[in-house]
Amino acid sequence: MAGHDAHGSLVLGPLLRYVDETSATIWVQAAHAATVRVRAFGRSWESRTFTVHGHHYALVVLDGLEPGTTSDYAVEIDDATVWPEPEPQFDGLPPSRIRTLRSEEPTRMAFGSCRTSVSHDAAGIESHGVDALRAYAYHLSRPETGAPEWPHLVAFLGDQVYADETSEEMRAYIASRRSLDEPPYAELKDFREYAHLYRLAWSDPLNRWLLSTLPSVMIFDDHDIRDDWNTSIDWLHEIRATPWWHERIVGGLASYWVYQHAGNLSPQDLAEDEVWQHLQSRLAAEPEREPDLTEYLDTFAARADAHPDSYRWSYARDLGESRLVVIDSRASRVLTPDRRSMLDDAELAWLDDHLRGGFDHLLVATSLPFLIAPGIHDLEAIDEAMAEGAWGRAVGSLGERMRRALDLEHWAAFQDGFLQVLDLVVEVATGTRGPAPGTITFLSGDVHNSYVTSLDPGSLPGGSSRVLQAVCSPIRNPLPRTARVAQAVSARWLARPLRSLARRSTKVPVPAYPWSVVEGPWFENTLATVEIRGRGLVIRWDAGQVRGEQYDAPTLEQVARVVVS
Template sequence: MSESDAAPDPTQDSAPDAIAPLVLGPMLRYIGETDATVWVETSVSGVVTVHVDGRDWTAPTFVVKGHHYALVVVDGLESGGSWEYAVSIDGTPVWPEPDAAYPPPRIRTIDRARPTRLLFGSCRTSVPHDRKGHETNGVDALRTLALALARGEEEWPDLVAFLGDQVYADETSEAMREFIAARRDLDEPPGEEIKDYEEYAHLYQLAWGDEANRWLLSTVPSCMIFDDHDIRDDWNTSWTWHEEINRTPWWHERLMGGLSSYWVYQHIGNLSPSQLAEDEVYARVLDGQHASGGDELDLTEAVFDLARRADRHPEVYRWSYRRDLGDSRLVVVDSRAARVLQPQHRSMLDPDEMHWLDQQLTGDVEHLLIGTSLPFLLPPGLHDLEAIDEALAMGTRGRLVAAGAEKARQSIDLEHWAAFNDGFVEVFEMVMEVARGERGRAPASIVFLSGDVHNSYVAEVVDARTRYGASSRIVQAVCSPIRNPMPRMVRVMMSAFARGLVRPMRFVTRHSKHVPEPAYPWVVTDGPWFDNCLAELTVQGRDLSIVWRGGEIRGGDDAHPVLTTVASVRLPGPAGSPRTEAAGRVGSPSPGPVS
């Protein structure tokens, strides 16, 4: 069956059978020009085989905390090819399932001549896809797109980048709370929040077990990065937060479970085969594959030791990574675990991480895409608010005001790049050097891709060519949430910071010697939109287009939402200016004039 062949939609989704050989997956993760990786979780130890076009690739499972996993490297493929694949465990076929309602999964290698189509978004809660779930959390944009792809109604994307909050460890669903209550007392800390690795494993099953999403993840390559809710709200917001949370009796176990499960479920799939061979923990898996006989490799101690060391000394391990997509380069930056939190020298990235990013931000590519869960360019009014709060929290107006600013920072999440000004300035200068052609041929565009803020928008540096000599457009594109809508009152506030409060906030910053003024001003050109949505960035030569898509329930059919367009923005090459082709739907505020 070809990629565009239609498939019948199921009447309802179901979670994977816990006693079946295949617990979760397969998930098509890394994709290159000639290789790919396929991730699975199994119910028992065994050998996992991926079958492609008469050829087989195998990997034995490894175990972490009693759970079994495998990551199969499929190599030696042709560039730009497309093949159906199947998975078996110890010779027993497990995927596709018999009488599957979806097309067979496919591996499509990167073709340098094919324009990149990249999906991106963040913030997705795992509640049922029924009437109640849609009333409380809205329609899942990811699942809606999966159904449209299965029916052959959409063009095939090259990659989906999940930019944080794949799982919510601190805001659990009813199904997750039932699982927790069956194993411990909810009246004891951390209550209804995730406690340990076992609960994280179940959380991932709820997040990825839905039938439609499971199929999409088996056939569209994905890359991921954590944000705070993968661990806990405000993770690494400040030194004060760090001290407070470490005094709780449950935090260490939670953090170890969160980082360890992230390595297993999300991180290793981000890495290319050569990077897997260099990874200090995964190299043990590869060494075990070359050994003869022996028991299943238990990585529990190694993974948890890595989590402990990475938390205490972030420089020992890198969660950031890079993907080359032919005409584009995607650099995904860890903006959570590598922070410098010392009050007088706060930075989003520590020196080692900053040096790595410095090496990745070069030209000689058509489009440079920088994935960071937290928007680099916030709406200007909100950026200034965070910069003001940061200055106050550092004690510029006394200890009492500093304590209030710290409380505000934690309560309303004033902890984006603006709250780590040293790192913000350093990264901005790197980007401007790329845009001016000082690090190789300047790309047509440098685009930050982000999520986190539960609204979507586009921002751009003002007159980058005429003011700063840039040959590249410098753009921020945000898509959030995939499924976790913002309360209405907060929507009003976010709209104000994007538009009406820009000038008042800028007036305050300009009249304060303690609040830095950005060297390269920007404006919100499109948005904000508050719908659940998933964005698609498409390369069109030196131009880009970005479309935000969501889902609607029509005719009371909650099982089959219909794909809708929330907004569409075209970004011509550097000589032009952005043009909105479709505004937000009813319910989204009017963009209004740019302030």
């Protein structure tokens, strides 16, 4: 397209998103309406961009690939090569590549959550520590560092961006558009501000390279929208009464579909997705014109918020011998006082269909930990009973204040849904839903500490699956030291008295299957990797370290390693 500088045509990306044995998708944000072409494996695939609030995007679907093959790739915008960059911003990075999967190859998957977008210099490290994702990227890019075997994909389990806790750079952008002295102040307001926040999160050269060459799956958590998103019906009523919330939730969900969700989907799932179908119909009707999805996506996002059962953000995929089920634990909540559940009926029915045996391993990714420390679980269950009026209105008001002040809003605070899902998991573990997997492993983040819990093997019949919870949080957003001490102490010392209190009350459900913390907690910025080993698995947590002033050469050091046999 005449009049455009090819070097400036690529705004963000490319991101390598979905990859299986025979297909892949690559996401790109362009500076203008264009045709985006991907060249790999001696072939090319292309797509027209679509626009949302003045920004331009493309998701290019590559099909007909051979299993277990690898190819470097290039991205063109209007016939000009924009990736690899003509002048790389970081020396020594290998070419971006696509590697298709093989069904018989054991899965290796990195995962983590909670990553703030601040600088990687001395000031940024002082305030937020070393970015574990960036250290991981540097390590994989340098074979001489003894890099571990590459994972097949990385799962980002929430808080990819912080819409409510903005950096100085983000606040400067907001101030260029509107006053910081008016609601929502320094928090994000709309789609355009989300677009800038994603650009800050994904533009660092090392992280950008990693996202271009390591497939990724994603799911939101509260800070992608706002702290405590959908924690209770009172919270929801209060936030909807503000003059700025509608634009915020619409911008947040619309941008989430564009930047995160569309890339989660296989080509088959994309073909069934209502937004993708609308986009393809527009492209077919006017192939030479860029579709403007602004009005459509805004309407879609408003409906998805008002009627959560109208759209599903959860998804699943099979990875050779394993199944990965990714659960939305934020948008589909039931908040009515007489029935609180993390999942509404439609979501629960979908999960029921996908929690099945017949796999060596069942991996269940959900941003909020399913099995938290028993003492904290009981505290949240007791608080839920308090907040819902089990001991009267005055105690209920205290319970609601505690819920928000202490972030008591995990699966344990939605007992109806928790107990239903636990029953489904036990059915899989005991072979009721097909041959029992070796493990059923929940992968989560959110809590800003990492640990492993395990369902007591003695509570299930012999031959049952091991049921585990592995948490990796944060990638980059550490807790203050005082909060670390308080969290560790509460998890350890509250367990027995709170379990005793819960058992004495008929108003607090007590799970039939006990569990305990078997490793952790640890509080470093980390990225974890789960590696399948037959019917067992190995989980490793790695943290970044900066020596001296070598900010662009962070080393990677193992924090913990857990073997499940």
